[in-house]
Amino acid sequence: MNPQKKLHDWYLLHKRDLPFRKKKQAYPIWISEVMLQQTRVAAMLPLFENFLNRFPNPEELAKASEEEVLAHWKGLGYYSRARNIRKAAIQLVNLYNGSFPKDLELVLKLPGIGNYTARAVLSIAYDLPYAVLDGNVKRVLARYVGYTKNILGPKADLELQEKANEFLNLDFPGDHNQAMMELGATICLPESPKCLVCPLMEGCFARIHGKTKDLPIREKSQKQISLQGEIWIVQKDDVYLLIKEPKNRFLKGMFHLPYGFLGELPNNEYQPSDFFHFLGSLKGKSQTLGTIKHTITHHKLEYSVPHLKLNHTRDLESFLKTSGIDFKWVNLDSLETEFPSSLAKKVKKILLY
Ligand code: SF4
Structure with a gap:
């Protein structure tokens, strides 16, 4: 029996009952x-x-x-x-x-x-004949065919895509792709793959050559970027300011608490906005509540949280309007709905502490 058929038989027996795949x-x-x-x-x-x-x-x-x-x-x-x-x-x-x-x-x-x-x-x-390549499939393929180069990066993506295409079961492309992903998620695990119950064990390079611990090879080139900044709670009565600032590096296009980065910044894309400088001019009137940590892709962010209570917001709102920044005031209960990020939860926690 060819390996694709073995994989398919295994998949039909072991597939998980996932609601989103019931209907095609x-x-x-x-x-x-x-x-x-x-x-x-x-x-x-x-x-x-x-x-x-x-x-x-x-x-x-x-x-x-x-x-x-x-x-x-x-x-x-x-x-x-x-x-x-x-x-x-x-x-x-x-x-x-x-x-x-x-x-x-x-x-x-x-x-x-x-x-x-x-x-x-x-x-x-x-059921169109397109082979998928995700992290699980890459690991299975790298071990199965003996891909002994780094699996990260565009060159590896191209080469492994070719291997995936060659290995695709043309009779059942949808099942085959799901089987490869399922095999990676349940059998060909990153640590301690369960080769003895694997439908691909017979022809698997890594198993035959005792290389399951060495493959796949993952060498990261992207450096972590650490940034320090401030995320502001600006309060008027019992409502809080959210803004939508198109030029900001993160949280683009959504309403969020005003934030910016400070100190030596790696490049222009992290430069604080004019509105962040405007808030900086009010720093003396604020009280810093603490710091929070947050990670976005390869960025490690640490924000201090100034809390600024304003009786009059005319200057601030006129600054926002002339800068073309959308804004709104929301109450604490709706903060996480209006600013749907785990950052909102962290800031709320520090405010209520
Ligand atoms: S035999 Fe082992 S290493 Fe090879 S594909 Fe199966 S689980 Fe992965």
């Missing part, structure tokens, strides 16, 4: 794949169900405001993905009557949809 429908498969890129299945399922209840199809998602979509993304992080999902839904409705096109190149043109997601949706929903 592109929309829920797409949403679930994007959510799963950042969250484990168990944590993602209730959020997925909640999201699908509110936005059951691309039409409903396309009609919704960005704020509402972000609020339903709470708990998943990486909010640019939620913004892109909404933009892509708008294009699906406007260009393709709300359906996913069955062409890889067209799907790749949709906002926020990369190679992995496009291939996963097209193969799982439509």
